[in-house]
Amino acid sequence: MARSLSPAARTTVSLALAAATVLTHVSAAVAAGPEDRGLAAADQAVTYGATAPYKRHAAGVEAGYVPDKYCVVDRAAGTGALGYPHFNHAYDNSVDPAKPAALYYEDDGRGGKRLVGVQWLVYDRDQNTATDDDRPTLFARSFTGPHRGNFPGQPVHYALHLWLWKKNPLGRFATFNPAVTCRPGTTRPAP
Secondary structure: OOOOOOHHHHHHHHHHHHHHHHHHHHHHHHHHOOHHHHHHHHHHHHHHHHHHHHHOHHHHHHOOOEEOOOEEEOOOOOOOEEEEEEEOHHHOOOOOOOOOOEEEEEEOOOOOEEEEEEEEEEEOOOOOOOOOOOOOEEOOEEOEEEEOOOOOOOOOEEEEEEOOOOOOOOOOOOOOEOOOOOOOOOEOOOO
């Protein structure tokens, strides 16, 4: 007779798996040589630990990440999707690896949501897309942008995506992930 794991046991297993994955990335980064890559891998380990509880969708919502009802696809290049964004605007302008401004979920095929990635969002100081002297970095990576707001009222900003919980064939820091899909009827209607 099979027993199911308690929520605490599932969290422990998730954290152990995340730690094993991070150790692999840390080893690869350290082997690559530059000292900042080792620090970047250590910071990614912080992100794994901080976001592991949010693998349970309800935990992400309880932590203040507000779900968008639409799944976001790359309409311009057709290179995949983000999934369903869940923003916690208390973390806008954060470059703390433990405090991403957004979590991205995809449909899990069973009526629930599965955590696939995270994003940091930092507002551009001068709100001018032609200048980038305030471009932030995290994980030894420069944020993309500055980008115009994606919805009315969103400031010009920089963004950094990290696909921790689902492999991205375009790279861990690519904006869209071709391995993430949106079910028909779940995307925002075209303007």
